[in-house]
Amino acid sequence: MTEIHTPRLLLRRWTADDLPFMADINADPQVMRWVDDGSVYDLARTAEAIEEWEEEWDEEGFGLFAVELLGSGELAGFTGLSVPHFLPQVLPAVAISWRLGAQFWGQGYASEAAHASLEFALQDRGLDRVISVSRVGDSASDNVIRKLGMVPELETTDPVHGYALQVHAIDLTEFQA
Template sequence: MTEIRTPRLLLRRWYDHDLAPMADINADPEVMRWIDDGSVLDLDATAEAIERWEDEWDEEGFGIFAVELLASGELAGFAGLSVPEYLPEVLPAVAISWRLGSSFWGQGYASEAAHATLEFALQDRGLDRVISIDRPGNEASENVVRKLGMKPESETAHPLYGFPLSVHAIDLTEFEA
């Protein structure tokens, strides 16, 4: 089983008992504000997402990690890698993403999890390049992207909702572990 430990976090595959806390995170309008059209996700939609993430692990050898706090065992959210098939103009690419419950914001967990995920992508999985796709104005996410050392690459629009998206990238030669 693929796991990554950081000083405060365990990034791991998904367990059945993760469904309810992840559904609670996905049901928070503040958390979902910058995701797609801002709609919250219910328990069934969260279960479907986790199933897709687990399938991607099996198909690609990477995927979305559950992010657990080492100190308490709480599920804080997710961080991981996926192929952004909804945005064909960036393909072939692997994108890094993260989503944490609002009670875990402002403590550096997203940056810690994202950095560990990026290191996993470039050093363990042998990817040459990783992108991030963010909505301009999401300052917290933009801050994590800067901390990762990712550079602006292009601007595009979400194919379903039309809002602007920023694509940032980093390659193996630019990454500092």
């Protein structure tokens, strides 16, 4: 089982116990504001998402980690890697992403988890390059992207929802572990 420990977090695979906590995160309109069309996910949609994330682990050897606080054991959300099939012009690519519950914002957890995931991608999984796709205007994600050392590469439009997207990238030679 793949696990990563950071000073404050455990990044791990998903368990059945995570479902209600991730469903609560996905049911928050504030959290989901920048995701897809901004709609919240119910319990069934969250269960489907977790199943998809676990399938990607099995198929690709990487995926989205559940992010757990070491001190309390609370599920804070996710971070990790996925293939951005929704954006064909960046393929083949692997993207890093994150989503945390609002109560965990502003404490550096997203940056800490994303940095560990990026290190995992470039050093453990041997990827040469990782991208991040964010909606234009999502300043919180932009802050994490900047802290990761990723640089702007492409501006495009979401092919389904029509909003502006910014693609950032980093390669192994630019990464600071």
